Amino acid sequence: MLLKLLILDRDGVINHDSDAYIKSVEEWLPLPGSIEAIAQLSKAGWTVAVATNQSGIARGYYDLAVLEAMHERLRELVAEQGGEVGLIVYCPHGPDDGCDCRKPKPGMLKAIAGHYAVPLAGVWFVGDSLGDLEAAKAVDCQPVLVKTGKGEKTLGKTLPVGTLIFDDLAAIAAELIHN
Template identity: 80%
Template sequence: MNKLLILDRDGVINQDSDAYIKSLAEWIPVPGAIAAIARLSRAGWTVAVATNQSGLARGYYDLATLEAMHAHLRQLVAEQGGEVGLIVHCPHGPDDGCDCRKPHPGMLKQIAEHYAADLAGVWFVGDSSGDLEAALAVDCQPILVKTGKGERTLAQGLPAGTLLFDDLAAVADHLLQQE
């Protein structure tokens, strides 16, 4: 599988909140993001998602709510003729010592295993330093978008080799122009 793209969720696909996205009503797509995923999917890309969801561990929402958000994401993309690939989440809190919570690369490895894919050079699009660190840990190409926490992350300085885009729509434009 040569056309695999991995996305962080909050701040990349949907609006982020320091108070967490706790309900379907709070899950609001970033302008252009749904169309970007659909365009990539229609062009043959597999778009997977790796998302830290410590709100589960913190008791802010339950798994059924998280699954409803992801079903809504899949429905919105399907309405534009695309599909979302594997969605993996880390349900743990920051102090749980798991290996899946970004900046650890566990979720990226899970996606690679699912698709029997080599992650070297696969683009991982995120908005936080944890996303970029996870990408680098498994030889993915780190991509920062300026949506979500992206501007804050940019101000802290980026790891060498990180590519910068305004938003997911700009990432899709770039990838589709390369074909």
Template identity: 80%
Template sequence: MKLLILDRDGVINYDSDAYIKTLEEWIPIPGAIEAIARLSRAGWTIAVATNQSGLARGYYDLATLETMHARLRQLVAEQGGEVGLIVHCPHGPDEGCDCRKPKAGMLKHIASHYAVELAGVWFVGDSSGDLEAARLVDCQPVLVKTGKGQRTLAKPLPAGTLVFDDLAAVAAQLLQ
């Protein structure tokens, strides 16, 4: 199985320090939907692991989050692709869960769901927390410069981190 794991906000869609709270605020980054569809059509399984502490903070509810994910699936399907498992952490940063990145609970859940080892699987994110979660389970950390990526690039990165302009550039690399 060719598995690719993506963070959501800042990788697939624009991010906001004020949170993505509505379907209207969930706006794909140019090229991201097409990149997911191209990878899917080429036999890649695309999973998503996303921190969604806005749920714990009461900024939006689970139904709203599910509407955003349904829109993601719809847009990718319109391009002939498919999005696999989407897992989210609903907890706030101080709740001590094992799923919230930089912990690796969501990545382990994806591995269990697909019955695969994570060693070498690319995990694409835009934050230090994404890269740290990847490192904890021996995924290949991949940083995109979209979202918080430029800020993250200014910090020390885990050894071996790959850096790309955006998700479209990641797809181009994987498909060459």
């Protein structure tokens, strides 16, 4: 059976975003309905992976142990709802480090595809920023914009052709599960 893969950005899609960075588990607060949406997708047979820029590590705002604790919290909350989170990949680099993983570069999406041994063509990548949508386009993913996080602001920019737009993760879950 073909793997049903959905890839999510983290900050602004799953949890509240902050211009001051999410620096602790206490500051990592899920958006309303996002945990339930991931659990529903998981229970409906979707593999939900996460690709997140985390330049706060390069900037020294928090360390890998804190990042892992945030992701452990995400996994616990989704598990409480009967679902599971797939692979979580992150870019720890700053914007000037010249890495291949920091979105809008598609390195993290390629890593997820490699992990699951699936092609990325047509896989939905959900984000709230232009960088997310550009990363999706670079590897032939379907760019999907949510209006949470920076999404409303991103709506005012020139979006990649064919970008789908949803209010939030719950609306995406409803679409994928019921249609």
